[in-house]
Amino acid sequence: MTAELVPIPFTWVLALSAVLFAIGTLGVMLRRNAIAIFLSLEVMLNSANLAFAAFAYRFGAVHVAAAAALDGQIFIFFVIAVAAAEATVGLALFIALYRLRETIDVDRFNILRW
Amino acid sequence: MLDALWLIPALCLAGACANLVLGTLRAPKAIVAVVGVGSVGAATAVAWATLWAYAGQPLAVVVRPYFTWISAGDITVNASLQLDPLSAVMTAFVTVVGLLIHVYSVGYMHGEGNAAFARYFAYLNLFMFAMLLLVLGSNLAVLFIGWEGVGLCSYLLIGYYYRQLWCAQAGMKAFIVNRIGDLGFLLAIFATLAAFGSLEFETVFPAAAADPASFGPEATVIALLLFVGAVGKSAQIPLYVWLPDAMAGPTPVSALIHAATMVTAGVYMVVRANVLFRLSPTAMLTVAVVGGVTAIFAATIGLVQNDIKKVLAYSTVSQLGYMFLATGVGAWVAAIFHVVTHAFFKACLFLGSGSVIHACGGEQDMRRMGGLRIHMPTTYWTFLAATLSIAGIPIFAGFFSKDEILTRTWAAGASDLNGFGDAYRVLWALAVAAALLTAFYMFRALFTTFHGSFRGPEEVAHHLHESPRSMTLPLVLLGVLSVVGGFVGLPGQLLHLEGLNLIERFLKPVVIPLAEVGGHAAEAAHGAHGIGLATEWLLVLVSVGAAAAGVLLARRFYLGAGAFLLPRRLAERLPLLHRMLLNKYWVDELYALLVIRPLRAAAGFCWRVVDELAIDTLLVNGTAFGVELGADLARYTTTGNIRNYALMVLAAAVGIAALLW
Amino acid sequence: MVTWVFLAAAAVAVVFACLAVVVRNPILNVLSLVIVFFAMAAIFALLGMDFLAAIQVIVYSGAILVLFLFVVMLLNIPRLGRLGSGRPFQALLGSLLAAFLGGLLLAAAALLPAGLGAVLPGAAAGGTAVPIGRALISSHLFVFEFITLLLAAAIVGAVYLGERELQ
Numbered sequence: 001m002t003a004e005l006v007p008i009p010f011t012w013v014l015a016l017s018a019v020l021f022a023i024g025t026l027g028v029m030l031r032r033n034a035i036a037i038f039l040s041l042e043v044m045l046n047s048a049n050l051a052f053a054a055f056a057y058r059f060g061a062v063h064v065a066a067a068a069a070l071d072g073q074i075f076i077f078f079v080i081a082v083a084a085a086e087a088t089v090g091l092a093l094f095i096a097l098y099r100l101r102e103t104i105d106v107d108r109f110n111i112l113r114w
Numbered sequence: 115m116l117d118a119l120w121l122i123p124a125l126c127l128a129g130a131c132a133n134l135v136l137g138t139l140r141a142p143k144a145i146v147a148v149v150g151v152g153s154v155g156a157a158t159a160v161a162w163a164t165l166w167a168y169a170g171q172p173l174a175v176v177v178r179p180y181f182t183w184i185s186a187g188d189i190t191v192n193a194s195l196q197l198d199p200l201s202a203v204m205t206a207f208v209t210v211v212g213l214l215i216h217v218y219s220v221g222y223m224h225g226e227g228n229a230a231f232a233r234y235f236a237y238l239n240l241f242m243f244a245m246l247l248l249v250l251g252s253n254l255a256v257l258f259i260g261w262e263g264v265g266l267c268s269y270l271l272i273g274y275y276y277r278q279l280w281c282a283q284a285g286m287k288a289f290i291v292n293r294i295g296d297l298g299f300l301l302a303i304f305a306t307l308a309a310f311g312s313l314e315f316e317t318v319f320p321a322a323a324a325d326p327a328s329f330g331p332e333a334t335v336i337a338l339l340l341f342v343g344a345v346g347k348s349a350q351i352p353l354y355v356w357l358p359d360a361m362a363g364p365t366p367v368s369a370l371i372h373a374a375t376m377v378t379a380g381v382y383m384v385v386r387a388n389v390l391f392r393l394s395p396t397a398m399l400t401v402a403v404v405g406g407v408t409a410i411f412a413a414t415i416g417l418v419q420n421d422i423k424k425v426l427a428y429s430t431v432s433q434l435g436y437m438f439l440a441t442g443v444g445a446w447v448a449a450i451f452h453v454v455t456h457a458f459f460k461a462c463l464f465l466g467s468g469s470v471i472h473a474c475g476g477e478q479d480m481r482r483m484g485g486l487r488i489h490m491p492t493t494y495w496t497f498l499a500a501t502l503s504i505a506g507i508p509i510f511a512g513f514f515s516k517d518e519i520l521t522r523t524w525a526a527g528a529s530d531l532n533g534f535g536d537a538y539r540v541l542w543a544l545a546v547a548a549a550l551l552t553a554f555y556m557f558r559a560l561f562t563t564f565h566g567s568f569r570g571p572e573e574v575a576h577h578l579h580e581s582p583r584s585m586t587l588p589l590v591l592l593g594v595l596s597v598v599g600g601f602v603g604l605p606g607q608l609l610h611l612e613g614l615n616l617i618e619r620f621l622k623p624v625v626i627p628l629a630e631v632g633g634h635a636a637e638a639a640h641g642a643h644g645i646g647l648a649t650e651w652l653l654v655l656v657s658v659g660a661a662a663a664g665v666l667l668a669r670r671f672y673l674g675a676g677a678f679l680l681p682r683r684l685a686e687r688l689p690l691l692h693r694m695l696l697n698k699y700w701v702d703e704l705y706a707l708l709v710i711r712p713l714r715a716a717a718g719f720c721w722r723v724v725d726e727l728a729i730d731t732l733l734v735n736g737t738a739f740g741v742e743l744g745a746d747l748a749r750y751t752t753t754g755n756i757r758n759y760a761l762m763v764l765a766a767a768v769g770i771a772a773l774l775w
Numbered sequence: 776m777v778t779w780v781f782l783a784a785a786a787v788a789v790v791f792a793c794l795a796v797v798v799r800n801p802i803l804n805v806l807s808l809v810i811v812f813f814a815m816a817a818i819f820a821l822l823g824m825d826f827l828a829a830i831q832v833i834v835y836s837g838a839i840l841v842l843f844l845f846v847v848m849l850l851n852i853p854r855l856g857r858l859g860s861g862r863p864f865q866a867l868l869g870s871l872l873a874a875f876l877g878g879l880l881l882a883a884a885a886l887l888p889a890g891l892g893a894v895l896p897g898a899a900a901g902g903t904a905v906p907i908g909r910a911l912i913s914s915h916l917f918v919f920e921f922i923t924l925l926l927a928a929a930i931v932g933a934v935y936l937g938e939r940e941l942q
Contacts, residue, residue, distance in 0.1 A: 006822065008781050010892045013818065014884035016785045020792050020811075022877025027796035028760055029869030030858040035847055036796075037760075039804055042839075043792050046815055057822045057892030070910055073903060076827050077911075080834055081922045085929035087839045091846045092933035098850050106756045107861050113754025757862060761869050768876050775879070 006057075013054035020047035034094050034104040038087075045083055049076045115167035119178050119195045122161045122205065123246040129153025130239035137232030146228070147220045150235030154216045154242055158209040161246075165202050174198075175316055175623075177252045184255070191313055196252030200450065200624045203617070204249035204382055207454045208375050210595075211461050212242050214588035215370040218465050221584035222366050222472060234274060234364070241267035245375050249382060253313040254303045257383065261299065261347065264376045265292045271371060272363040284362035291356040295346015302339035309336065319389040323626045326393050333393035340387055341401055344380030348434045351408045355702055357431055361423040365468030368423060373430045373464050374457035381437040381453050385446045389626050392444065395532035402442020402526075406541035409435030411699075413551035417558070418695045421478045422467045425559045429504065430460060432548060436519055439545060443531065443538060445522035446625050447618045451603045452515035454617075458599045459503040459512055462592035466497035469581040469589065470563060475574050480562045482571070487564040489578040492586045494564045496593030501560045503596040505553035506661040511600030513658075518605065520545055520657050525645050546660050553664025561672040605650075781821050788814035799855040801847045805840055812836045822892065826904040 020043055027040025056072020094104050101108060132149050168176070179194035197205075216238060223234055244263025251257040265288075273285025303313065309332040310318045322329045344350070349357035360372045371377070384391060384401065391397050409432045416428035433456050440449035471478055473490055487494040503512035520542065527539035568575050580586065603617040671680050685692040694700070751762070788811050795807035812835050819828040859866030911919045 006892060007778050008821065008892065009889045011884045011887055011889045012781070012785070013822070013892075014887070015881055016788065016818075018877055018880030018884055019789055021880060022873055023789070023792045023796055025764065025873035025876060026870055029757070029764065029873055030866050031796070031855065032757065032861055033801070033852065033855050035801060035843065035850075035852060036804060036855055039808055039843065040796055042808060043795065043811065046812065046835075050815065050818070053819060053822055053824060053827070054892075056824075058890060060892060070903075070906055073824055073827055073907055074910055074915055076824075077830065077907065078918065078922060080830060081926065084834060084839055085926050087842055088926075088929045088933045089936070091842060092936040094846060095850070096936045104850065104852070105856075109756065110754035112756065112759075113752050755862075757865060757869075761865055761872070764869060764872050764876070768872050768879070771876065771879050 010054045010058040013057065014051060017047045017050035017054060020044075020050065032105050032107050034097070034106050037106065038090055038094075042083065042087075045079060049079055052076050052079070115164050116176055116178075116197065118160055118164060119176070119197060119250065120180060122157050122164065122209075123195075123243045123250065125153050125157040125160065126239050126243035126246060130236050130243060133232050133236035133239060137229050137236060140228045141232060143224065143228060143231045146232045146235050150239055151213070151216045151220060153239055154209070154213050157242065157246070158213045161205050161209045164197070165206055168197055168202060177314075177316060179252075188311060189307060191253060191255045193256060194252040194314075195250040195256070196315065197250065198624065199621050200382070200386060201249050203450060203454065203621065205246065207457050208242075208245055208249060211374045211457050211592070212245070212370060214591055215366050215374075215461065215465070218369075218468070218585050218588040219364075219366040221582045222468055223364065224582075234271075237267050237270045237274070238367070238370070241271070241371060241376070245379070248379055252315060254306060254315075254318075255313050257386075258299060258303060261343070261379060261383075262296065264371070264379060265289065265296065265347070268292075268360065268371050268376055271367040272360045274363050274367065278362075281362040284356075284359040288356040288360050291353050292346045295343045295353055298339045298342025298346070300343075302336050302343060305332065305336045305339060315386065319387070319626055322393060323389045323628050326628050330393055333390045334396055337387065337390045337394045337397035338400065340383060340390070341397060341404075344384050344438070345404065346380075347383075348377050348380030348438070349431050350380075350404050350435060350438060351411060352701075354408060354412065354431045355705060358424055358427040358698070361421070361427050365423065365464060365471060368427070369461045369464030369468065373426070373460040377430060377434055378437065378453045378457065381434065381441065381449055384438070384441045385450055385624070388441070388446050388624070389628070391441065392628060395534070398442050398444065398532060399534050399537060400442075401438050402523075402538065402541055405435045405438025405440070405442050406523075406544045407435070408432065409439060409548040410544045410551070411435075413548045413555065414695055415698050416555040417551060418692065419555075420481050422470065422480050422483070422559060422563060423464075423478055425480075425555060426460070426463055426467060429463075429552065429556065432552060433460065433504070436516065436545065436548070439523060439541060440519040442541075443519075443523050443526035445519060447603075447615075447621045448515060448518040448522055450621060451617050452512075452519060454602075455503065455511040455515040455596070455599050458592055459500040459510075459596035462496055462500035462589060462596050463504065465585070465589050465592065466493050466500065469493040469585055472581055472585070473578050474570060475577060477570060477574065480559060482569055483563045484566040484570075485564070485568045486578065490580045492580055492589060496589040497560060497564065499593040500596045501556045503600075505556050505665060506549055506657055507553075507665075508658055509597075509600075511596050511598070513661075514600035514603050514605065516549060517654055517657050518603065520549070521605075521645075521650055521653050524649075524653055528645050528649075546656060549657055550660040550664040553661040554668045557665050557668035558672050561668060561677075565673055566677060777821060781818060784814045784817040784821070787811075788818070797858065799857070801852045801855060802844065804855075805844045805847060808843075809836050809840050812840065823903070825902050826907050829904075 024040045024043030024045075024047060027043060028037050031037050031040060052072045052075050056069050056076075059072070060069025097109070098104050129149055129152070132153070133146055136146050136149065176197040177194055178196070179192040181193050182190060183193040184191040216235075219234065219238065223231055226234065241264060244260045244267055246260070248257055248260025248264060251260055269285045269289040272288050273282045275281040276285075306313060306318060309329065310321055312318055322333060326333075346353045357372060357377065361368050363372070391401065412428045412431035412435060416425050416432065419425045419428060433452070437449045437452050437456070440446075440452060469490065470483065470486060470493060473486065473493075474483060477483065499510070503510035506513045506516045523538060523542040523545055527535050527537075527542055529535070531538060568578070581589075603615050605615065672678065697703070751758075791807045791810040791814070795804050795811060798804055798807065812831055816828040816831040816836075819825075819831060859870070
């Protein structure tokens with residue numbers, strides 16, 4: 001069984017991943033609303049997923065054995081599952097915080113200190 | 115019977131262990147006394163049976179190795195005991211004097227509590243063990259164990275009344291001063307190992323005697339180092355200062371340890387190593403000079419002391435000086451002879467003084483005694499016998515041994531021993547002067563204590579009594595020994611009876627003849643005295659005359675109508691001299707100034723600067739302070755703001771990425 | 776053709792990711808992110824990862840982001856503050872670091888030897904759902920089960936947080 005080549009260089013995918021990661025990081029750094037930060041975090045997570053996909057795609061071509069290509073995809077699957085769990089807990093936390101302080105501006109929360 | 119050699123020290127050790135246990139149980143004094151005296155008595159019995167069996171044989175050296183103690187590379191040290199004429203003589207008198215003093219102690223210490231009584235006997239038995247190990251050891255290492263053991267017991271017993279600060283301090287002084295000497299001894303052991311590869315007497319000394327030419331420098335080094343050890347243990351100048359203070363211990367301890375046995379260990383050791391000393395004229399002269407100077411020096415201090423035990427202490431230092439003078443002129447047998455007679459009469463004197471102190475309710479100042487002759491006749495007569503003996507009055511034991519030493523010193527000067535004839539002649543003069551002083555201060559002590567009228571307080575006068583039987587019995591025995599003890603060493607040459615000098619005949623094998631070097635004998639004055647019979651009689655007359663002069667002077671000063679007047683006038687006439695003697699030449703003060711104060715200053719420096727400042731403050735607290743400071747600063751990074759934390763995480767991620775690049 | 780579709784999807788992803796970060800209306804943020812995820816699903820599909828493309832749409836866009844939208848509306852979040860408001864120095868430093876990190880990653884991608892990838896063998900014929908499913912219940916069973924545990928814990932935690940009045 002031969003691998004079917006697709007005419008997209010995998011470094012393009014990696015580059016896209018890098019750009020998305022930088023955008024997500026900027027969002028985390030510049031926003032002060034907890035949900036906006038969380039959204040930016042999701043962008044970062046997905047850029048990581050894209051990197052996984054890029055390498056899975058690349059090594060699926062290099063190593064003809066299927067496992068190399070498949071493992072990357074399974075990782076992405078897991079990341080999505082963890083992201084789901086994280087979103088569940090994170091959003092529940094925000095709701096709890098909002099009930100307490102009537103805001104989710106992270107600059108207003110500074111009790112995580114000495 | 116020779117197989118039971120190990121039993122002699124072991125029995126004493128067993129007694130010590132048993133008494134330690136009994137002490138924790140607060141056992142009654144009767145049991146402790148039976149165990150304490152019984153163990154030493156058994157050891158004495160075994161020792162004398164062994165010596166009897168040994169004396170029946172041709173006088174060979176019997177070495178009994180028991181187990182290998184140290185085995186490192188080429189070096190093997192056995193735990194082994196040795197019986198030869200020298201250790202036989204030492205064992206004989208150590209066991210007898212030790213037993214008598216144990217018996218005496220039962221009476222003297224009866225006022226102590228049960229635990230303290232047991233502690234006393236445990237230490238005393240332990241001392242006997244260590245002392246017997248010292249004289250029976252067949253190599254320098256075993257000797258050293260005994261040496262340290264007696265030092266330890268000395269410390270424990272000087273500080274026996276440890277609740278009194280000055281007693282504890284005296285114990286520490288003795289221990290520390292002895293440490294200085296012990297360092298020399300230890301270095302001597304290492305030097306012996308380096309030079310001979312062995313510590314066994316029966317290996318080292320014959321090897322050195324067989325080849326005097328090649329071992330000369332080594333012998334000088336080893337002999338001088340050994341002598342440093344002897345100076346510490348036997349209280350010679352400059353390390354004698356601990357012995358007078360050691361009188362803080364109970365009086366029987368002063369008698370046993372600080373007069374009769376332990377302090378003579380240095381003499382024993384020098385005689386034991388006589389081969390090495392004979393190889394080194396320098397070492398011989400050093401020993402003789404230190405001994406001779408100590409003899410006269412301590413005697414002058416003894417002239418004015420008022421504490422009866424202090425007088426005896428300085429007298430001990432002085433007599434030890436005589437012994438070293440004897441070894442320094444090559445009179446090995448005379449030295450051991452004087453060790454033995456001195457053990458008898460000095461033990462008797464100390465026990466007598468203990469009896470007096472006991473009667474006077476703890477008073478030690480002779481100015482508050484007097485006239486005790488009527489109240490305690492036994493003590494008086496034994497004290498008198500011992501005093502006559504130490505003063506060197508003919509037919510008493512001390513006369514023979516002291517006269518022998520004086521004669522041999524003169525002979526060394528006359529025969530120009532090792533080319534130092536002048537020095538030896540000066541030493542002879544010093545020794546004769548010391549003999550005069552000895553007679554004087556001893557009779558001063560006798561007269562002020564026992565003659566005249568009682569000068570103490572009324573209530574004490576009523577209680578004056580003779581001591582119990584357990585104390586007078588040893589006194590009588592020791593008194594008799596101080597009279598007849600000298601007969602083992604009668605000067606045969608004088609009386610035209612060769613072989614009359616039993617001790618000389620017996621100890622002859624100890625002095626191994628040296629091989630000849632370059633055609634002539636390595637030593638000049640050995641064997642015959644090398645002086646004429648007429649000279650020898652003259653010397654006897656001189657020493658007897660000196661002793662008699664001392665006695666008469668003391669009688670003039672301290673007896674009869676004008677008693678105490680003359681000495682007072684003399685003291686007023688020569689205030690500087692009197693104060694100098696009374697303050698013991700300010701040697702303690704000098705040491706305090708030269709040694710203790712700089713040491714204290716150095717210790718203070720180590721304490722204040724090195725320990726407190728450098729280590730405690732800078733290193734320990736400094737580290738803690740640095741951590742605290744760093745933490746205080748680092749604390750400001752935990753702002754509590756999540757975005758700050760996010761920034762840190764990002765920075766760290768960038769850092770790691772850059773690192774991985 | 777494939778290349779052009781990829782480039783178009785990539786452009787959409789980047790543009791809408793920027794919007795998701797920059798726009799000050801929270802609802803628009805979430806909706807922009809939905810579009811980013813759709814674009815990514817398209818890229819997954821182009822790379823032959825059809826199963827991932829499907830769950831990207833169903834789980835991420837359909838479930839997680841809808842949850843976000845729900846929370847944004849529930850809390851009635853007002854317009855967001857301007858970018859970097861509050862702590863300008865920190866924002867500047869963070870932006871520089873983020874840009875540097877992005878540059879670092881881009882440089883890494885550029886330095887790698889470029890090469891074409893390949894679709895999983897047989898994916899064109901039967902899709903990747905079957906091999907992934909098989910792998911999940913065979914070679915990756917432990918991790919799979921562990922994820923279920925994690926999700927269960929997350930649900931319990933969310934319920935707990937939502938129920939109690941925090942002090």
